[in-house]
Amino acid sequence: MFGNVVYLDNAAATRVDERVWEAMKPYFFDLYAVATSQFGYSLGVDARDALDDARGRIAAALGAAPGEFIFTAGSTESSNLAIKGVALALAEKKGRHIVTSPIEDFPVLHSARALERQGFRVTKLRVDETGRVDLDHLWESITPETILVSIQAANQEIGTLQDLEAIGKICREKGTLLHTDATHSFPRVPLDVQEIPVDLVTVSAHTIHGPKGIGGLYVREGPALSRAEGTPIHKWMDGGFQEFNLRPGVENIPGAMGFAKAVELVTPEETARLQAMRDRLIERMLEVPHTRLNGHPTHRLPQNANISFRFIEGESLLLHLDMRGFAVSTGSACFSRSLEASHVMLGIGGDHERAHGSVRFTFGRYNQDEDVDAVADAVAEVVTELRRISPLGKE
Amino acid sequence: MPLPYSEIVMEHFRNPRNVGQIENADARSVEGSPACGDMVAVYLKVDPDSQRITDIKFESYGCASNIATGSIITELAKGKTLEEAKHITWKDASEALGGLPPIKTHCSVLAVDGLRAAIENYEERHGLVKERKPTTVELVRKRLKRVMNPVVGLDLVRTNLVKEIEVSDGQVRVVIELPEDHQFAANIRDEVMEKIEPLWDVERVIVEFVA
Numbered sequence: 001m002f003g004n005v006v007y008l009d010n011a012a013a014t015r016v017d018e019r020v021w022e023a024m025k026p027y028f029f030d031l032y033a034v035a036t037s038q039f040g041y042s043l044g045v046d047a048r049d050a051l052d053d054a055r056g057r058i059a060a061a062l063g064a065a066p067g068e069f070i071f072t073a074g075s076t077e078s079s080n081l082a083i084k085g086v087a088l089a090l091a092e093k094k095g096r097h098i099v100t101s102p103i104e105d106f107p108v109l110h111s112a113r114a115l116e117r118q119g120f121r122v123t124k125l126r127v128d129e130t131g132r133v134d135l136d137h138l139w140e141s142i143t144p145e146t147i148l149v150s151i152q153a154a155n156q157e158i159g160t161l162q163d164l165e166a167i168g169k170i171c172r173e174k175g176t177l178l179h180t181d182a183t184h185s186f187p188r189v190p191l192d193v194q195e196i197p198v199d200l201v202t203v204s205a206h207t208i209h210g211p212k213g214i215g216g217l218y219v220r221e222g223p224a225l226s227r228a229e230g231t232p233i234h235k236w237m238d239g240g241f242q243e244f245n246l247r248p249g250v251e252n253i254p255g256a257m258g259f260a261k262a263v264e265l266v267t268p269e270e271t272a273r274l275q276a277m278r279d280r281l282i283e284r285m286l287e288v289p290h291t292r293l294n295g296h297p298t299h300r301l302p303q304n305a306n307i308s309f310r311f312i313e314g315e316s317l318l319l320h321l322d323m324r325g326f327a328v329s330t331g332s333a334c335f336s337r338s339l340e341a342s343h344v345m346l347g348i349g350g351d352h353e354r355a356h357g358s359v360r361f362t363f364g365r366y367n368q369d370e371d372v373d374a375v376a377d378a379v380a381e382v383v384t385e386l387r388r389i390s391p392l393g394k395e
Numbered sequence: 396m397p398l399p400y401s402e403i404v405m406e407h408f409r410n411p412r413n414v415g416q417i418e419n420a421d422a423r424s425v426e427g428s429p430a431c432g433d434m435v436a437v438y439l440k441v442d443p444d445s446q447r448i449t450d451i452k453f454e455s456y457g458c459a460s461n462i463a464t465g466s467i468i469t470e471l472a473k474g475k476t477l478e479e480a481k482h483i484t485w486k487d488a489s490e491a492l493g494g495l496p497p498i499k500t501h502c503s504v505l506a507v508d509g510l511r512a513a514i515e516n517y518e519e520r521h522g523l524v525k526e527r528k529p530t531t532v533e534l535v536r537k538r539l540k541r542v543m544n545p546v547v548g549l550d551l552v553r554t555n556l557v558k559e560i561e562v563s564d565g566q567v568r569v570v571i572e573l574p575e576d577h578q579f580a581a582n583i584r585d586e587v588m589e590k591i592e593p594l595w596d597v598e599r600v601i602v603e604f605v606a
Contacts, residue, residue: 388414
C-alpha cells in the first residue's frame with residue numbers, strides 16, 4: 001500500500017537498509033545473551049565482543065577511541081545525558097550557567113529548561129536569519145560559571161550547519177565544555193573530534209537508515225579511559241554499571257550492530273547524490289513565485305531543503321501532497337502536536353506566516369532522481385490551487 | 396490509522412464548494428489574520444426583497460478543517476434567509492461534516508464566525524440592525540477569542556493573556572499580559588482594535604500591555 005509513496009521526511013525517520021537488518025538479525029536469534037564480563041559464559045562473551053566491535057566502528061567514524069563512545073536509546077537520551085550529566089558533575093564545582101541557542105531541538109532545549117527550573121541560568125545565543133549563532137555573543141556570554149555550551153551541528157528543520165570549529169575554539173579559550181547535537185549531520189557531514197574541539201556529541205541511527213531506539217554519545221576522554229583530565233560527567237539515570245557506568249540498562253546489541261552498519265553504509269558518493277537532488281529541488285521550488293529558502297544557502301545539510309510558500313498553510317499543502325503520494329513535513333502550527341508554530345522558524349526571526357507556509361523536504365538513500373521533479377511538479381500544482389482559494393496574495 | 400478527518404471533511408477539503416470572490420458583493424467579512432494563523436473571507440449576494448442569500452463564496456488561508464468548514468457553511472447558507480443563516484452554528488457545520496477533531500475547533504469556528512460577520516456586515520450596511528445590545532465585558536471577551544496569540548497560534552483568552560477587561564461609557568479597556576515591546580504587541584493591538592471598535596456603542600478602545 002505504501003509502495004508508491006515518495007518519502008521526503010528522512011529527517012524524522014528513515015527506512016531501515018536491508019544490510020543493516022541482516023547485521024542485526026543474529027543478535028536477536030543466535031547471540032541474544034546479555035554482554036557479560038570476560039569471566040562469563042561464552043554466549044555472553046561473544047555478545048560483549050559484538051558490542052565492543054560496534055562501539056569501535058562508530059567511534060572510528062568520529063575519530064574517537066572506543067572507550068569514548070557510549071550507547072544510548074537515541075539522541076533524546078544522549079542530549080539529556082550530556083546536559084544533565086555535566087550539570088550533575090559541575091554544578092557544585094564550577095557553576096550553574098549553560099549556553100545554548102533558541103533553535104536547538106527539544107532534547108537540548110527542554111533539558112536546559114529543566115535545569116533552569118532548578119536554578120540554573122540559561123543563555124540563548126542570538127542567531128542570524130539563516131540560523132547561525134552569533135559568535136561574538138557566544139564569546140561574551142561565557143563566564144567562569146559556565147559549565148557547558150550546547151550548540152547543534154545542524155538544524156533539524158532548516159538544515160543550517162553551525163561553524164563548530166569556531167565555536168569549539170571559543171569554548172576552549174574560555175575554558176568551557178562544548179556539546180553538539182549531530183543527530184542530523186552524522187556521518188554525512190564529517191565531524192572528526194581530533195580536529196574539532198568538541199567534548200560531547202549526540203548521534204543517532206534513525207536518521208541514517210538504521211533502527212530506531214539506538215543512539216550514542218561521544219564523551220571526550222570519557223570514564224572508560226579513567227583519566228583525571230576526562231570530561232566531567234555523571235550518570236543521570238540510575239541502574240547497573242553498563243556503558244562505563246554512565247548509561248545503565250541491558251545493552252541493545254542488535255541495535256548497536258545495526259547502528260555500526262548504518263554508519264559504514266553512508267558514503268561521500270551517496271551524500272553527493274542527495275545534495276544534487278536537494279539543489280535541484282531548491283532551484284525548482286524557487287521558480288514558484290512568493291517562495292523563499294529557509295536556512296543557509298550553502299552551509300546547510302546536504303539532504304535538507306526547507307521552503308516557505310506565502311499565502312498558504314502547510315497542513316493543507318501536506319495533506320494534498322499526501323493524497324498525491326508524497327510525504328513531507330511542515331513548520332505550521334496547524335500540523336504540530338502542540339499547535340505551536342515551529343520554534344526554529346520563529347527563532348530565526350520569521351513570523352507566524354512564514355512558519356505557517358513552510359515545508360521541509362529531506363532526502364534519503366531510497367529517493368531517486370525522478371522524485372525531485374515529481375514532487376516539484378506536485379508542489380507547484382498544489383500551491384497554485386491553494387492560492388486560488390486563499391484570500392491573500394491577490395493582485 | 397485513519398486520518399483524523401472524516402471522509403466528508405476530506406471530500407470538501409479536496410473539492411471545496413463556492414470558492415472565490417463575488418463581484419459587487421452585498422456584504423463581506425474577513426476573520427483571522429495572516430500574522431496569526433488562519434484567515435477566512437466570506438462574500439454574500441442577498442435578494443433585498445426576500446432577504447435570501449442568493450450567492451455565497453469564501454476564501455481560506457488555513458488548514459484542512461478551515462477549508463472544509465468554509466465550504467460546508469456556504470452550502471448550508473445558500474438559499475437561506477439571513478435570519479435562518481444567522482442561526483447556523485459550529486455544531487451544525489461539524490455535524491454536516493461528519494465531525495471535526497476537537498483540537499481543530501478553533502480553525503473551524505473561524506469559518507462560522509466569518510458567515511456571521513458577513514451577515515452582520517450586510518445588516519449594518521442596510522440599516523437592519525434591530526435590537527442593539529449594549530456592549531458587555533462578556534461580549535468583549537467573546538470577541539477577543541477571535542484574536543490570536545501569534546506566539547502559539549491560540550487565542551488570547553485561551554492562552555490567558557487577557558488580564559483585564561473594563562467597559563464603561565463607551566470606552567473599552569483591555570489589558571494584555573505581554574511586554575509592550577514584545578514582537579507581536581503591535582499586531583495584537585491592531586487586531587483587538589479591529590474586533591472591538593465596530594461595536595455600535597463603543598467610542599474608544601484602549602489596549603494596554605503589562606509585563
